Amino acid sequence: MPPQDIDRRTLLKLSGLSLVGATAGCLEGEEEPTTTEQSGGGGGDSGGDSGGEETTAESDDSGSGSSSYTIGMVDSLTGSLAPYGERNTRGRELALEAVNEVGIGDGATLEISVEDDESTNQGGVNGAQKLVNQDGVPLLIGSVGSGVSIAIHDSVTNDAGVVQISQNSTSPELTSRPNLNRMSPSGAAKGTALANLVYDDGHENVAVTWINNDYGTGLSDVFAETFESELGGTVSYNEPHDQGQSSYSGILTEMASTDASAWVFITYANEYTVMVNEGFDQGYNTAVDYYGAESTVADSIIENTPEGSMNGMKGITESAPQDQENYQNFVSAFESAYDTTPTVWSAYAYDAVTVAALAIEAADEFTGDALASVVRDVTRPDGEEVFTFEEAAAILKDGGSPSDINYQGVSGPVDLNENGDPPGFYQIYSVENHEYVFGDYITS
Structure with missing residues (x-):
């Protein structure tokens, strides 16, 4: 369900001021359980089949000469975790709007190919295998359930050298898989x-x-x-x-x-x-x-x-961080698009997409290895605090390195550590x- 009637300036401002405070409510308006998950997080730095091979941006058919980068996402669209998948869809679409308003590199767009995990581990593995082995994506976002995210990492992304970022998985078990990044903190x-x-x-x-x-x-x-x-x-x-x-x-x-x-x-x-x-x-x-x-x-x-x-x-x-400007901007855009108030879980999905886009902007090439080498650097506190994709991309396009930026997510400071975990x-x-x-x- 794509967002409608969204103020683009609001979208581009979707990160606000510094995130010093704590956090806000956790339930997405009407139909969104603020649940949990099983495990998540990804990122890889080993070479492999499709994820380790260079993938170039594809030219579109519009004749404009622009191109696109396609990444994958495994989400819970059906099954018992489907209400959580819906909130991720909303956060994902808002982030795509903000990224594509600016463009990656010389104006390339970001596209996300989504597969349904059916709220099961095997469904998640099946979806990830299609995205990695058939579609050749070097970066995959997913999933909701921690067990699903772990199964995807263990069976698909880790050996393939594909970067994985879980948007919602909270199980402490993810920490034992340092190549598995996540936006939501460990439980x-x-x-x-x-x-x-x-x-x-x-x-x-x-x-x-x-x-x-x-x-x-x-x-x-x-x-x-x-x-x-x-x-x-x-x-x-x-x-x-x-x-x-x-x-x-x-x-x-x-x-x-x-x-x-x-x-x-x-x-x-x-x-x-x-x-x-x-x-x-x-x-x-x-x-x-x-x-x-x-x-x-x-x-x-x-x-x-x-x-x-x-x-x-x-x-x-x-x-x-309910009292912070970046989260408030996110809430405004979300309410404008969906006529309901978001929870932090949609914010995690938004940040997963934004961090993925920043990694593509920062990497030397569109491969799993190249993306893995920068995906955490764009979030760490040594760089200049940036609150939107637009702000971060401007520094990178001007010759800045990944360590020159510190993306402050709408869900709070991301600051991925050596295990791919953010603070909570x-x-x-x-x-x-x-x-x-x-x-x-x-x-x-």
């Missing part, structure tokens, strides 16, 4: 913050259920380690659940059999919606306090659960009167 700091939040609220005994994939495993491990080893609490139940089930009553019954005073749900929007409804039917919501992470913030949850079923719930979610901004949220309320910020 490790979030897991620690969530454990502290629960403990500080007076809960010493908790029950945890987590979705059985890389996202759930990584976040639950950090939570349990912090809660027990560092805080001295007890995790009396710590078990996984499968994705896409019609009922989780057995899980809830087991959690209710413990002495836990708080239940922690590390899962996705669809699964949590089922759990909330079943917990409400059994009266569990009045007996224990609920906690969650970013994936349990979604308008679809509010819309499909009864009032009172989550009152008092709390959690930790990724956030954006988080925010505490709660549910009051069946609405999400966002409170204090946490910086990792």
